[in-house]
Amino acid sequence: MDLTTKCILIFFLILAAAYFAIAEISLAGSRKVRLTQMAEAGNSSAHLVLNLQEKPGPFFSVIQIGINAVAILGGIVGESAFTDVFSDILKWVVPEEFLETVSFICSFVLVTMLFVIFADLIPKRIGLNKPEEISVKLIRSMLVLITVLKPLVWFLTVISNAIMRLFGLPTQNKDKITSEDIVATVDAGAAAGLLAPNEQAAIENVMDLESRLVPSAMTTRDYVVYFTLNESYESIARKIAQSPHNKFLVCDRDIDHVVGYVDSKDLLKKVIKGKSFSLKDENFISPLPAVPDSLTLTEVLSLFKSQRADFAFVVNEYALTVGIITLNDIMSTVMGEFVLTPDDAQIVQRDDGSWLVDGATPIDDVERVFDFGNLPEDETYETVAGFMMYMLRKIPKLTDRVEYDGYRFEVIDMEQNRVDKILITKIKRKEKENGDN
Secondary structure, eight states, rough: OOOHHHHHHHHHHHHEEEEEHHHHHHHHHHOOHHHHHHHHTTTTHHHHHHHHHOOOHHHHHHHHHHHHHHHHHHHHHHHTTHHHHHHHHTTSOOOOHHHHHHHHHHHHHHHHHHIIIIIHHHHHHHHHHHHHHHHHHHHHHHHHHHHHHHHHHHHHHHHHHHHHTTTTTOOOOOOOOOOOHHHHHHHHHHHSSSSHHHHHHHHHHHHHHTTTTTGGGEEEEEGOOEETTTTTTHHHHHHHHHOOOSEEEEEEETTSSSSEEEEHHHHHHHHHHHHHTTSSTOSSOOOOOOETTTHHHHHHHHHHHTTOSSSEEOOTTTEOOOOEEEEHHHHHHGGGTTOOTTTTSEEETTTTTTTETTTOHHHHHHHTTTTOOOOGGGGGOSBBBHHHHHHHHHHOOOOOOOTTTTTEEEEEETTTEEEEEEEEEEHHHHHHHHHHH
C-alpha cells in the first residue's frame, strides 16, 4: 500500500471516528427540555432523539463498535504510514541503528495526534456547543447503523444489561427534571444577563409554591375583619369604612364558627337603594371553602380552580380558624414587590439601613430577603415572631434581642403577648468585636 492510499484511508478513518465522537457527545449532552420544545414545534427527528435517550443501550453499543473498529484499523494503517517519510527526513541526523525506531515513533505520534485532535477533541467541542441541533441531524444515520448492526448490537446489549442488573444498576435512562434543575437553569440565566433579578425572583417564587404552606401567605386571624350574624347596620358600616375590603367573613358568634362571606358590593347596593338589610337574609351570604393549614400553596391554587373561588378560610387540626387566604395573597407571594404597596409590605427598609419587620411576616420571606438559607429548626415555626420565641425560649418582651448570622433582631412593639414589630439591624464589625470581647 503506497503512501497516498494510506493517507486517504487515514483521512476517512478520522472522519468516521469524528462522526462517532460527535454523535456520542451530542446525544449525551442534549437537554430533554430543548428536545421536547423542538418536537412540539414539529421536528420529527427530535422525537427520535428523545426515544433513543429513553433506551440508549443500542446507540452506545454501535458507538463503541464504531470507535473500537476505527481505532484498530487506524492502528494497523497508521502506525507505520509515515515511517518511510520520517526515515528520509531523519537519516541525516539520526544514527542508522536508531533510525527505524525513531521514524516509527514519529509516525505513531503524528497519526495519534491527528486522531486525537480531529477525531476526538474538535468533534466533541462542536457537539457540546450545539448538542440538540447536531443530534437531530445525525439521529437518522445512527438509526440506520443500529439497524444494520442489530444482531451484534443485540448480543452486546444483552450482555451489558445482564452485567448492569448483576450490579443493581438501571438499564434504562429515567432522566427526570426536578425543580432544583429549573432553579439552577434560572440562576445560570440570571448570571448570564438573560433574566432580570425581578424575573429570576418571580420564577423561583413559583417553584417555591410547592414547598410553602398556607400559613406563609395567609392573613392571620388577629388581622381578619369579620361580621357576626347579629351585627348591627352601624357596626357593619363602620368596619367597612375602616377596612374597605372586597369580601368579609360572616361568623356565628365568633371567628371559629364561619358561616360564609358577603361581598362588599352587595352591601353597597343595599345602602345606595336605601334598603335596610340583615346578614340573616336568605341568599345574602355566599358559601366559603375551608382549607387545612397543612396544604401547600400549589394545592390551594388547585382548590381555587376546582371550586371557582378566590377566597377561603384556614383551619387547623382542632377546627379553629387561624386565618384567611386569597388568590391575591398567593400572587403576592409570587410577584413580591411587583404587586405589594408600601402599606402592604411586611419588611420595610429604613433610611438608616435597618429593617422594620412585622411579627407575622412568614419566615420564608425573611430567609429569602436576608439570604439566611434555612434558619435554625425553621420547620417548627412559621413567622419571624415564632423565630424570636424559639431563639429566646420564652414569650418575648420589649427590647429582647437575638443575634444571628451578623444581624440583630430586636422586639420594639408588643400587643399583649403578640410580637407586633421587630427591628433587624446588620451588626457592624466593631460592635461584633466588642461583643466578643
